Amino acid sequence: MIRENASRGVLLALYLREVLAIASPAELPRLRDVGPTGPQGQRDMDEHDLLERQWRAWWAMTVEPELHPSPVPLELVEAYGTEIALPVSDAEVLAAALPPHAEAALAWVDWAIEHYRRASAARRGDSYRAYAGTIAEHEREVGRRAHSFELNVEVLPLAKQGVWWIGSMTVAVTDTLRSDAAAFDDAIHPIIAELA
Numbered sequence: 001m002i003r004e005n006a007s008r009g010v011l012l013a014l015y016l017r018e019v020l021a022i023a024s025p026a027e028l029p030r031l032r033d034v035g036p037t038g039p040q041g042q043r044d045m046d047e048h049d050l051l052e053r054q055w056r057a058w059w060a061m062t063v064e065p066e067l068h069p070s071p072v073p074l075e076l077v078e079a080y081g082t083e084i085a086l087p088v089s090d091a092e093v094l095a096a097a098l099p100p101h102a103e104a105a106l107a108w109v110d111w112a113i114e115h116y117r118r119a120s121a122a123r124r125g126d127s128y129r130a131y132a133g134t135i136a137e138h139e140r141e142v143g144r145r146a147h148s149f150e151l152n153v154e155v156l157p158l159a160k161q162g163v164w165w166i167g168s169m170t171v172a173v174t175d176t177l178r179s180d181a182a183a184f185d186d187a188i189h190p191i192i193a194e195l196a
Helices: 008-019 045-063 092-097 099-123 126-142 181-195
Strands: 002-005 074-076 085-087 151-156 163-165 170-174
Touching: 008 045, 008 099, 008 151, 045 085, 045 092, 092 099, 099 151, 126 181, 151 181, 163 181, 170 181
Parallel strands: 002 151, 151 170
Antiparallel strands: 074 085, 163 170
16 A cells, blocks of 8 residues: 655644754755744754754654554644644643744645645656556566555655655655656665565
8 A cells, every 4th residue: 555645744844843943854855945943043952952852753653643652642732723733741842832833834834735736636647657567567576466565655845856764654755756757666666675
């Protein structure tokens, strides 16, 4: 089962990663045309480290909630409506840092999702073909049917083109790579081969 999307939660987390100057995950490129804003320079090192740790825990819960459930109840961050729920404990610094960015974050996520939808509509039947063709090629190479597997593909407006693991069954793919059928086939093949 392969699911391709540009999830609101993942986009929100990455936008807030940018504006809060969170370095994690270091291997994942930054978003295009989004950067730090607000009082980062006013945070001391310990507070920023705590913010990063809390963001990383939220990121894991956002990317793969089934594999990273919260050990405590969640509470909505009011400024985001029903979009962001954080643990009621051990997320206080993150919860305090998020509200000033709500309007810009939600507007940017709406823009990014619309951009993804337009690009997906332009590809039409290509999504199924891209994955099915790669699976069939892998089956020919190894001489057997593919194993059952699950893969989530998040198509994101990242500044650098490529594919990165962001969870145990989730990869991030740059939107520019996804729009190039031949390059995408080449990039997704090793991912499929690893799973199938």
